[in-house]
Amino acid sequence: MNILIVFAHPEPRSLNGALRDVAVAQLEADGHAIQVSDLYAMNWKAEIDRADFPALGADARLRVALSSGEAYATGTLTDDVVAEQEKLRWADAVILQFPIWWFSMPAILKGWVERVYALGFAYGVGEHSDNRWGDRYGEGVLAGKRAMLIATAGGWPEHYGPRGINGPIDDLLFPINHGILFYPGADVLPPYVVYQADRTNEARFEKLAGEVRERMQTLFTIPPIPYRKQNYGDYQIPTMTLHDEHHTGMAGFAVHHTE
Numbered sequence: 001m002n003i004l005i006v007f008a009h010p011e012p013r014s015l016n017g018a019l020r021d022v023a024v025a026q027l028e029a030d031g032h033a034i035q036v037s038d039l040y041a042m043n044w045k046a047e048i049d050r051a052d053f054p055a056l057g058a059d060a061r062l063r064v065a066l067s068s069g070e071a072y073a074t075g076t077l078t079d080d081v082v083a084e085q086e087k088l089r090w091a092d093a094v095i096l097q098f099p100i101w102w103f104s105m106p107a108i109l110k111g112w113v114e115r116v117y118a119l120g121f122a123y124g125v126g127e128h129s130d131n132r133w134g135d136r137y138g139e140g141v142l143a144g145k146r147a148m149l150i151a152t153a154g155g156w157p158e159h160y161g162p163r164g165i166n167g168p169i170d171d172l173l174f175p176i177n178h179g180i181l182f183y184p185g186a187d188v189l190p191p192y193v194v195y196q197a198d199r200t201n202e203a204r205f206e207k208l209a210g211e212v213r214e215r216m217q218t219l220f221t222i223p224p225i226p227y228r229k230q231n232y233g234d235y236q237i238p239t240m241t242l243h244d245e246h247h248t249g250m251a252g253f254a255v256h257h258t259e
């Protein structure tokens, strides 16, 4: 199978770098083909701006989504963005790996998403009408592919537990798992999260490495998070609210899991 790892840490000798090397070695040993987009090493341009749309006239007003859609449709996106889109098409599984910084992904990785996920590629796909809000949440360019996060956090597991002060980890990662990976169609696997990452020594690293190897070996067998697909009757059109008979009386991110 083909695996893309999008890696966002500025230091190759970091814990993240070491765990990435473990993941790559295991995937290679199991016969997979791997590409790593090492964003800092690539000097990835994080911000989406006018330079992303070289065909846009000098006097034309930049409207990011519209310009993105036009550039995608006319093949005038920049080469770095096109290369990442091709890697996504090539991949059977996509892994985003990063340290949790300020409760989310590092800015360089968010910028990868903003630039690579062009209109027509990752959003604004499929029929948009009174009866349908496009191919998204379970359908789209990543449909049939698997995706997962490898993330490290300084906080304790309890800090990210159901009543922990940081908020539940599944809630914090929901915008990435549901909003960035499931939205364009991927089957999203439970994340692999290292807590108290800064407290890692040699002995602990061996344990973590074993867990990463195991997660790489189950990449194509572990059940995905059971998110509800948009276009299979669970949501009311056009409000896109969950029908009342599902998780009656509940609200919040968890209602978007099937019972």
Ligand code: FAD
Pocket: 009, 013, 014, 015, 016, 017, 018, 099, 100, 101, 102, 103, 104, 152, 153, 154, 155, 156, 197, 198, 199, 200, 201, 202, 205
């Ligand atoms: P490193 O600093 O590279 O390493 C961590 C430890 O692992 C070190 O002790 C190192 O010696 C050891 N180690 C590394 N490689 C090996 C190896 N091969 N073998 C054995 N030991 C090894 N945390 C939160 O929980 N929530 C937040 O919102 C948050 N925001 C942050 C924002 C910023 C800007 C920063 C800088 C940190 C933040 N943190 C937060 C903490 C952050 O998540 C952790 O510092 C990070 O996940 C650690 O990962 P790393 O790869 O950078 O570790």
